[in-house]
Amino acid sequence: xxxxxxxxxxxxxxxxxxxxxxxxxxxxxxxxxxxxxxxxxxxxxxxxxxxxxxxxxxxxxxxxxxxxxxxxxxxxxxxxxxxxxxxxxxxxxxxxxxxxxxxxxxxxxxxxxxxxxxxxxxxxxxxxxxxxxxxxxxxxxxxxxxx
Numbered sequence: 329x330x331x332x333x334x335x336x337x338x339x340x341x342x343x344x345x346x347x348x349x350x351x352x353x354x355x356x357x358x359x360x361x362x363x364x365x366x367x368x369x370x371x372x373x374x375x376x377x378x379x380x381x382x383x384x385x386x387x388x389x390x391x392x393x394x395x396x397x398x399x400x401x402x403x404x405x406x407x408x409x410x411x412x413x414x415x416x417x418x419x420x421x422x423x424x425x426x427x428x429x430x431x432x433x434x435x436x437x438x439x440x441x442x443x444x445x446x447x448x449x450x451x452x453x454x455x456x457x458x459x460x461x462x463x464x465x466x467x468x469x470x471x472x473x474x475x
Contacts, residue, residue, distance in 0.1 A: 356378075356379070357378050357379060357423060357435040357437060358435060358437050358438065358441055360377070360378055361373070361378070361437065361441060361442045362441045362442065364442075365441070365442055365461060365469055369461070370461060371461075372458050372459065372460050373442075373458070373459050373460075373461065373471065374457065374458050375452065375454075375457035375458070375459060376454045376455070376457050376458075378423075378425075379425050379432075379433050379435075380425070380432065380433065382427050382432050383425035383426060383427050383432050383433065383454060384426060384427050384428070384453065384454055385425075385426045385451050385452060385453050385454060385457075386423060386424065386425055386426070386451065386452055386454070386457055387401055387402055387423075387424045387426060387450055387451040387452075388421050388422070388423060388424070388444045388445070388447050388450050388451075389401060389408060389414050389421065389422040389424060389450075390414075390421060390445045391414065391417060391418035391419070391420065391421070391439075391445070392414070392415060392416070392418065393408060393414050393415065393422070394408070394409060394415055395407060395408055395409050398414075401450045401451065402424065402426060402431075402451070403429070404429045404430075406424075406430075406431050408422065411434065412434065412436055413436060414436070417436070418439075419438060419439055419440070420436040420437060420438055420439060421436075421437050421439055421443065421444040421445050422434055422435070422436055422437075423435045423437050423444065426451075439468060440466070440468055442461070442468075442469055442470075442471055443464050443468045443469065443470045443471065444459075444470075444471050445470070446464065446470045446471070446472055447459065447471055447472060447473060448472075448473060449473070452473070459471040459472060459473060460472055460473075
């Protein structure tokens, strides 16, 4: 009987553990953007609400970006090619969270859940990171800098 109760308790614990929010920035960032588009369509998205509190700027790398191009965008070297699939995947944009001269987090964000590839400039300071959803290509919503 004790073993059965233990097993049931263990199963409940494991089930509930899956209910807690993910620590993975990629999952959290994509979920937050998708939630915004669904629950606040047409409203500005403040990117400062994404990720941890430690980043200072967010940069977007478009599909097929290689390390040399990424370094120009960020202003420092980071091995995008080995850390992500941005070099060969046109279905994502790489959202890179930067503090000083280092990457503190990144997310391979699916473009069909909010396309950042039209965002200009490619990097936004945290205190000026509000973007607007606009109808884009392929019936996707694109994010652009709020004017």
